[in-house]
Each structure stands twice: as structure tokens, then as C-alpha cells.
Amino acid sequence: MSPMKLEVIEKTENKLVFIIEGVSIEMINALRRIILTEVPVMAIDEVIVLKNDSPLYDEIISHRLGLIPLKTDLSVYKLPQDCECGGYGCPMCQVSLTCDVTNTTNSPLEIYSGDLNSNDPKIIPVHPKIPIVKIDKKDKVIIEAYAILGRAKDHAKWQAVSNAAFRYLPVIEFNENEITDSEVIELIIKMCPEDLYSSKNGNILKLEKDYWKTCTLCMSCVNSSDGKIKVSHKNDAYIFSIESDGVLPFDVLIKEIFKIFNGKIEEFINKLEELEIES
Ligand SMILES: [Zn+2]
Structure with a gap:
């Protein structure tokens, strides 16, 4: 697993979106569940x-x-x-x-x-x-x-937030020279629900640079290109978004999440030690 990286890509009063890399899905899901159910x-x-x-x-x-x-x-x-x-x-x-x-x-x-x-x-x-x-x-x-x-x-x-969700960071790969049929290109452009594709001169397929922000991994481009476009995702990178109704500022919210998380780990260790003493 790669070292942990975090990059904020959107921050407004009511929305925080960041990319987190080098974290297991179990860990990121634990954080999501704490945000949704445990922050007072x-x-x-x-x-x-x-x-x-x-x-x-x-x-x-x-x-x-x-x-x-x-x-x-x-x-x-x-x-x-x-x-x-x-x-x-x-x-x-x-x-x-x-x-x-x-x-x-x-x-x-x-x-x-x-x-x-x-x-x-x-x-x-x-x-x-x-x-x-x-x-x-x-x-x-x-x-x-x-x-x-x-x-x-x-x-x-x-509930401290109105929504907290994460999804895999998408990766789209294709070879420009393999997709030259203008009808196919037109179909790919038309079928993408997020409008991520465009064409140059009608015969060169172009992909938005920051496609990963909105791509939902719907695979419509894979189907319309007959598999010439490959869509996958990184296994340890996620786009995490939190929508707040303004009850708590984001900095307080994030600190609170880790306070609760650490408290749970400590409780677990204490319970484990008690058991060891008993046996
Ligand atoms: Zn009191």
C-alpha cells in the first residue's frame, strides 16, 4: 500500500471533498460510519x-x-x-x-x-x-x-452531516489511435452522462483532464467503444465527500471523528487487557 496522501479538492461552507490515498476500505468506512452516527x-x-x-x-x-x-x-x-x-x-x-x-x-x-x-x-x-x-x-x-x-x-x-460518502478514484485509459471511427467517437461522447468526452476534428477522442472528479464508473464509454476504453479504479484511493447542514464547522467535525475513533481503539485495548489479566 502506498503512503497516505490527502488532497482537498473542494471546500465550501457546506461541502468538503477530498482525495485520500493509501488507506484501506475498512478504515475509510469506519470513518464514514463515525461521521454519520457518532458525532454528537x-x-x-x-x-x-x-x-x-x-x-x-x-x-x-x-x-x-x-x-x-x-x-x-x-x-x-x-x-x-x-x-x-x-x-x-x-x-x-x-x-x-x-x-x-x-x-x-x-x-x-x-x-x-x-x-x-x-x-x-x-x-x-x-x-x-x-x-x-x-x-x-x-x-x-x-x-x-x-x-x-x-x-x-x-x-x-x-446527525452531524447531511451526507458522507466515498467512492473509488476512477482511472480511464485508452489509445487515441485505436479509436478513430467518427461514429464510435460520437456515440462515446453522447453516451457519457457526465459529458467527459469531446472530439478534435471529429476523429480524435479527447477526455476531460479532471474526469476523476465526476466519473461515476458507469462504464458507458467502455460499452460504446467496444472495450477499447478501459475504466478501472485504484484499490486504495477514494474520493470522500461530506455535505454539512452547517451544524458543525468542518475542522471541528474532522477532529471530533478522530477523537471518537481513538476512543474506540483505546476502549478495545483496555477490554483486551482486562481479558488477558482474567485468563
Ligand atoms: Zn447537566
Whole structure:
């Protein structure tokens, strides 16, 4: 296996794509699973409905509140089970968000995530315009909600990212001189769903330089060229992409993944040592 290499190819506020080389598929999958199920984030877990004139049942509003992504600060808050209060609820493990809206206008009014007032200005909805419920004129909604840290393996509302996936790094090879039939070239160009091929003068097939970014290994070019184009992939190189809804910044997320991973290895070693002592 080649030495480990990592290259970031896309980084925006909501998306991180990198190429990772020299890592086994088991290792990379373990990281993917930790991202999807183990990284703790904040979400509303308890709702007290004091007044609800809206057409939606209390339960539906509570469910909608639970799914609102909240900005998370992992340096301050602890998981309730790890907190000194024993999970009862204290400023170290719980944030309160209240919503008190009366429709004083003469038309229906939409209540948004931005109408939630948090007692910690850092723990607020990621987007202020997520609709919660619509109320008629003179109607009222008063809600008290409590957000805690949790993990997606217990409920999807605590998922730290909206998607984390990886695929093999594709390798496309062909000899320009072997594919000269203009009809075949036209077919290859037409059949590629990612538009990765073009032609020069109609008889020389050209491939996009950074085809590996979008090639999905669909093999349509292999079939249309009658096997003259060879598509394969490297065995230890992957394109890893993470899509975030903005709950955690990527640098915090990545550090957290390795913290959890190391914790698991340590736990495993400790359990193994205990067993050795016993036998
Ligand atoms: Zn606590």
C-alpha cells in the first residue's frame, strides 16, 4: 500500500471533498460510519407547549422543532449521560429555546426557526427561515423547548452531516489511435452522462483532464467503444465527500471523528487487557 496522501479538492461552507490515498476500505468506512452516527450535535429533545392555536397538533410541532439543525458548540456542552448533573438537565448539557408569537396582523402568519429565542446566543438555528407552523390572525403559539447533545445512532435529528460518502478514484485509459471511427467517437461522447468526452476534428477522442472528479464508473464509454476504453479504479484511493447542514464547522467535525475513533481503539485495548489479566 502506498503512503497516505490527502488532497482537498473542494471546500465550501457546506461541502468538503477530498482525495485520500493509501488507506484501506475498512478504515475509510469506519470513518464514514463515525461521521454519520457518532458525532454528537445539538437538537431539540423536549418541548413544552403552553399555547397552541395553530392547526397542527402539539406532537407535529414538537417533531418539526426536533428536526431544526442547531449550531453546536462541542467545547462547552456535554452529552447528558456524561454530565455532572447525571442527565437531569443543567447549563452544561442543556439549552432552552422559547417561542412566543402572537399574530397581530390581519392575515395568516408564518412562524420560522428564527422566532426561537435561545438562552445561549451560540446555540441557534442554522437557518432563520425554516418554517415551523402558520397561524391565523389573533392566534398564539407559546412554546418552551430544550435542546441537548445527542448522537444520530439514537435519532436522525442528531446527525452531524447531511451526507458522507466515498467512492473509488476512477482511472480511464485508452489509445487515441485505436479509436478513430467518427461514429464510435460520437456515440462515446453522447453516451457519457457526465459529458467527459469531446472530439478534435471529429476523429480524435479527447477526455476531460479532471474526469476523476465526476466519473461515476458507469462504464458507458467502455460499452460504446467496444472495450477499447478501459475504466478501472485504484484499490486504495477514494474520493470522500461530506455535505454539512452547517451544524458543525468542518475542522471541528474532522477532529471530533478522530477523537471518537481513538476512543474506540483505546476502549478495545483496555477490554483486551482486562481479558488477558482474567485468563
Ligand atoms: Zn447537566
